[in-house]
Amino acid sequence: MSRWQPDPAGRLTKAAITLFAEQGYEATTVAEIAARAGLTKRTFFRYFSDKREVLFSGSAELERVWLDGVAAAPAGATPLGAVIAGLGPVAEMFTERHHFAGVRAGIIQANSELRERELIKLQNLAASIEAMLLSRGYSANAAVLAAQAGVTVFHVAFARWVHQDDPTAFRRLINESLQELRSVTAG
Amino acid sequence: MSRWQPDPAGRLTKAAITLFAEQGYEATTVAEIAARAGLTKRTFFRYFSDKREVLFSGSAELERVWLDGVAAAPAGATPLGAVIAGLGPVAEMFTERHHFAGVRAGIIQANSELRERELIKLQNLAASIEAMLLSRGYSANAAVLAAQAGVTVFHVAFARWVHQDDPTAFRRLINESLQELRSVTAG
DNA sequence: TACGGTGATGGCACCAAGTGACATACCGTC
DNA sequence: GACGGTATGTCACTTGGTGCCATCACCGTA
Known part of the structure; x- marks a missing residue:
């Protein structure tokens, strides 16, 4: 299992949009998004300054x-x-x-x-x-x-x-x- | 010392503006604003739905x-x-x-x-x-x-x-x- | 004066967003 | 195969925000 999968920001964005569409923005946690992209919450915030920004890149x-x-x-x-x-x-x-x-x-x-x-x-x-x-x-x-x-x-x-x-x-x-x-x- | 001082929302607003002007919005915590108004954080959120709203009533x-x-x-x-x-x-x-x-x-x-x-x-x-x-x-x-x-x-x-x-x-x-x-x- | 009801406040536990410090894994190069 | 840089993980912490329940002040009534 490689730690270095490609395009982390893209994976996070895709995971976020899927989850937001399924269960809503508020009901989705950053940790959840990150887990779905195979990353951690801390890494999410290295690519996006806050939770909303993932929709506005x-x-x-x-x-x-x-x-x-x-x-x-x-x-x-x-x-x-x-x-x-x-x-x-x-x-x-x-x-x-x-x-x-x-x-x-x-x-x-x-x-x-x-x-x-x-x-x-x-x-x-x-x-x-x-x-x-x-x-x-x-x-x-x-x-x-x-x-x-x-x-x-x-x-x-x-x-x-x-x-x-x-x-x-x-x-x-x-x-x-x-x-x-x-x-x-x-x- | 009466618990029931008048105009809690007004006191919170005044305290907030003073502190924001002195030390900035981010450097001011809600607990700090509430304490200055003689109230608690919990009561602040009964009058304002979030920290920003105190400036927009x-x-x-x-x-x-x-x-x-x-x-x-x-x-x-x-x-x-x-x-x-x-x-x-x-x-x-x-x-x-x-x-x-x-x-x-x-x-x-x-x-x-x-x-x-x-x-x-x-x-x-x-x-x-x-x-x-x-x-x-x-x-x-x-x-x-x-x-x-x-x-x-x-x-x-x-x-x-x-x-x-x-x-x-x-x-x-x-x-x-x-x-x-x-x-x-x-x- | 005593009493009870109502509404505002405090206290506490808790969750999630966001951040800093440091450890750890990957990758290329020599 | 050792080395250095970069991306990621781990952990601890602060703060915004909320639910739940206890507590206090006020007021009318007897």
Whole structure:
């Protein structure tokens, strides 16, 4: 029996999602997750700073893809235009993960601690986007609001996307949310 | 020495804020807060569901005042117009509490757990506002986005308000944030 | 004054999250 | 086959949070 099995973080994540889906987040202990992955509680906390974080390791990839997309937007774009343009690659990335995203979203929605963590991830994302917009030369005020508005559009569209069947609908839902935000703020 | 001193929740809140400001949130234990208020850890958790909640008991009042303000908006108002109109009474309410709000905001900003709790309070607020907008007859799509946009405007304005000197500037900052959101989403 | 009922508080045992210190196993290299 | 670095395990400990029951203060009543 080898102590050194490959991809410990991946095994822990898989074990955690299985157990959370089966018996709920609160009813699952870290020791249980670790045991299922053939590891110990102490090792779990070497890979994830806390119990919730095991569900959010993917947020780094979301941030990277989105920021790259914003950076690649045409120079003449409006600030919100650049943020929304960055969601193109994001929508592609999520298309293949519709089922997983649904399972994960179900787990998160069922627990308030996990919803808190999701919100702060989105807020950190907004802060990164804001910094990116500043580096593109937009004003500080425009950067704050465009980043917040963009994250709101993403959040609303994402919630709708996981609750319906077509995995390829994400881009359309983003455009719809954007138009709704525009019509609500117009005037 | 009477066991029954008045306003236990208020004493716990005051003790908590003092200790958090002095030595930080993490370095303060619940037992310490309770002892300072002349109570025990067990009693603390009878008044607050967890350690963070001691800083957020005021959010119920914010929600009540804001919702009442939305309900009192003229019938012909746009959804976002009604939400922003509801911020009038909110701005009045906060004006007298500028110093306290600043101390509290400093504590919250210094700790990521507390920022998480603040974000979910805002999100719950948005959900309540959304329900209120639905009851006023707006469409579901408009209600979601107007509630989100209104909370974003409040959040941005609040953050600016606690970082400057004039306690009466809240209403002006709300209007500025709203205009910035409008100009960012225009087009 | 005595009495009993009600509700708030204290005390205790307990579980789970999270951390620090140290021991131990694996892996490559020489 | 010895060696050093890195990942893992073990153990002890603190703290947040909860269930259970005892205890105390208050209040009405006789």
